[in-house]
Amino acid sequence: MTRFLLAIALAAGLSGCGFHLRNSLTLPADTPAVMVQSSTRYSELVKLLERGLRASGAEVASADDKVEGAARLQIRSERWGDLPIAIDAQGRAQEYSLRYATVFVFHRADGSVLVPEQVIELSRDYISQPVDVTGTTTEREILADELRREMSASILRRIDSVIRAQIEHGTAPASAGSSATPAQEPEQVQDGG
Numbered sequence: 572m573t574r575f576l577l578a579i580a581l582a583a584g585l586s587g588c589g590f591h592l593r594n595s596l597t598l599p600a601d602t603p604a605v606m607v608q609s610s611t612r613y614s615e616l617v618k619l620l621e622r623g624l625r626a627s628g629a630e631v632a633s634a635d636d637k638v639e640g641a642a643r644l645q646i647r648s649e650r651w652g653d654l655p656i657a658i659d660a661q662g663r664a665q666e667y668s669l670r671y672a673t674v675f676v677f678h679r680a681d682g683s684v685l686v687p688e689q690v691i692e693l694s695r696d697y698i699s700q701p702v703d704v705t706g707t708t709t710e711r712e713i714l715a716d717e718l719r720r721e722m723s724a725s726i727l728r729r730i731d732s733v734i735r736a737q738i739e740h741g742t743a744p745a746s747a748g749s750s751a752t753p754a755q756e757p758e759q760v761q762d763g764g
Contacts, residue, residue: 596627596731602642603680604632609646616649616673619723627727640680647674647688656696669711670694671718677730686733691725693718
């Protein structure tokens with residue numbers, strides 16, 4: 572009985588603090604297949620976004636399908652950079668910040684903007700031992716994969732939040748014309764590990 576009461580108290584506490592389980596991606600009901608396009612050939616981010624869209628129930632069209640009337644999620648740019656943040660006594664970099672920035676826009680099938688151009692920037696710090704290049708390369712590759720997965724999730728969350736805001740504010744997402752939602756500031760996520 573005590574466990575049951577404790578579980579109810581915890582559930583009430585979570586609902587009171589604003590905690591909600593994440594829902595699947597919200598797209599307007601009239602959204603046809605979604606085509607993910609990138610300026611980067613063979614982009615891993617495109618594969619992750621397509622997988623995320625499918626998992627949320629959206630129909631995904633590939634560029635090879637030549638689908639007419641598909642909505643388009645365009646990845647306009649992907650940029651990577653390593654910024655030295657700590658240097659040893661010999662002037663060699665000991666620690667870096669791996670940065671990943673993406674610019675994207677989401678268009679309806681008729682070409683109008685559903686989600687305006689957005690910029691998301693993510694970063695992770697990693698230690699680079701000048702004498703152990705192999706370990707550093709492997710760690711950087713692992714961090715890059717993590718950043719790609721996080722970027723995909725961030726893009727899908729951003730699309731979802733803009734569409735939900737349009738629905739709540741009475742902006743008809745199914746209608747033609749540009750979205751009234753302004754571009755948001757870059758989302759920056761940092762992790763010291």
